[in-house]
Amino acid sequence: MNSLEGKSQVNRLACLFACTYMVSYITRINYGAIISEMEAATAVSRDLLSMALTGSFITYGAGQIVSGVLGDRISPKKLVSCGLMVTVAMNLLIPVCRNTLQMVVVWCINGFAQSFLWPPLVRLMTALLSEEDYKKTTAKVSWGSSFGTMLLYLLSPLIISVLSWKWVFVFSAICGIVMLVVWNRYSYEIETEAPVPAAKVSKGQANALWNPLMLCVMAAIILQGMLRDGVTTWMPSYIAETYQLSNRVSILTGVVLPLFSIVCFQIATRLYMKKLTNPLTCAGAFFAAGACSALVLWLFAGQNAAFSVLLSATLTGCMHGVNLILVCMIPPYFKQYGTVSTVSGVINSCTYIGSALSTYAIAVLSKEIGWQYTVLVWFLIALAGTAVCFSCARPWKHKFAACKSDPM
Numbered sequence: 001m002n003s004l005e006g007k008s009q010v011n012r013l014a015c016l017f018a019c020t021y022m023v024s025y026i027t028r029i030n031y032g033a034i035i036s037e038m039e040a041a042t043a044v045s046r047d048l049l050s051m052a053l054t055g056s057f058i059t060y061g062a063g064q065i066v067s068g069v070l071g072d073r074i075s076p077k078k079l080v081s082c083g084l085m086v087t088v089a090m091n092l093l094i095p096v097c098r099n100t101l102q103m104v105v106v107w108c109i110n111g112f113a114q115s116f117l118w119p120p121l122v123r124l125m126t127a128l129l130s131e132e133d134y135k136k137t138t139a140k141v142s143w144g145s146s147f148g149t150m151l152l153y154l155l156s157p158l159i160i161s162v163l164s165w166k167w168v169f170v171f172s173a174i175c176g177i178v179m180l181v182v183w184n185r186y187s188y189e190i191e192t193e194a195p196v197p198a199a200k201v202s203k204g205q206a207n208a209l210w211n212p213l214m215l216c217v218m219a220a221i222i223l224q225g226m227l228r229d230g231v232t233t234w235m236p237s238y239i240a241e242t243y244q245l246s247n248r249v250s251i252l253t254g255v256v257l258p259l260f261s262i263v264c265f266q267i268a269t270r271l272y273m274k275k276l277t278n279p280l281t282c283a284g285a286f287f288a289a290g291a292c293s294a295l296v297l298w299l300f301a302g303q304n305a306a307f308s309v310l311l312s313a314t315l316t317g318c319m320h321g322v323n324l325i326l327v328c329m330i331p332p333y334f335k336q337y338g339t340v341s342t343v344s345g346v347i348n349s350c351t352y353i354g355s356a357l358s359t360y361a362i363a364v365l366s367k368e369i370g371w372q373y374t375v376l377v378w379f380l381i382a383l384a385g386t387a388v389c390f391s392c393a394r395p396w397k398h399k400f401a402a403c404k405s406d407p408m
Helices: 007-026 035-042 046-071 076-096 100-114 118-128 131-162 166-189 203-208 212-243 247-274 279-299 305-329 331-337 340-368 371-399
Strands: none
Touching: 007 076, 007 118, 007 131, 007 166, 035 046, 035 212, 046 076, 046 100, 046 118, 046 340, 076 100, 076 118, 076 166, 118 131, 118 331, 118 340, 131 166, 131 247, 131 305, 212 247, 212 279, 212 305, 212 340, 212 371, 247 279, 247 305, 279 305, 279 371, 305 331, 305 340, 305 371, 331 340, 340 371
């Protein structure tokens, strides 16, 4: 596949991919966004409801590996279409589920279907774009997650007030149907390249890149997943219970999260392109900023709702910055091995190992030890991420210096 020529072509690609990613968030985080309302309406306990989220994160993470491998071997456009079709069906099924077990099964299938979206998009971007355009475009595509989150948190309270929590999933399914039509209409213009022939690269060369440093990268990604999705999921409940606000008002506070994420996406892109060109150094800086936010949130817990929302948004925004750097900027190092989609799937699956661990753990911790000490755990996780990234930054620079000269 030849690189796109012309700013307009690059912008059209970025717009299509950003819209796809936006809808993937609308059809995936809706469950977590309204879980407090579901708890109040169904009288099902928080930890039971969170099992569906935990299960979906597990299947999403496992599916990332599957779709990553497939994305290097078959048409990534078809994978995206399949993922959208199944996620639409699962969102329509949630409102008619009769018990918690059915909800868990349906949402686990949704998680697996969602995994067929990101790795194929990464493969298409690395194949179509120059190095500089790739870095800029991944940031723009990542905005899609923020806009999707913002739209969902804005409209969910309104939909719940007028109809019920079940219609949030119907709204999400409608967005998915529209996106599926748009994708099938415009993605045919995207040429796809054949996978890199196996003869070009030996298995020994490819496996040589899977080393202890990559394990450290995966550990860091797991830690950011614990904070990014864990805090995003439970922040409305934290605010509602700490400051005695209604569930619908607390859900609305979630609108702040994507605003900070967009800012952090921009800062991360500029830092990585101009100052902190080592991905682990850049990620470590964002982990450190997130740790500071969590520490202040813990020290001043319960004093001001708006201040707590801003600190929580800063923490999740920093984790989005870490995600952009580690999940988006590392796979291009593997383009010469023809395994961009595979690597993207494997390392992105680590995010959702963390998400699965924290979503259920935060539900239990907040219930057993209270929110103040749960926030302290957030600080310790961010501190651990800082230590992992900074300790591995220098070895990474020496190990991958040759790849960095021409990662794309």
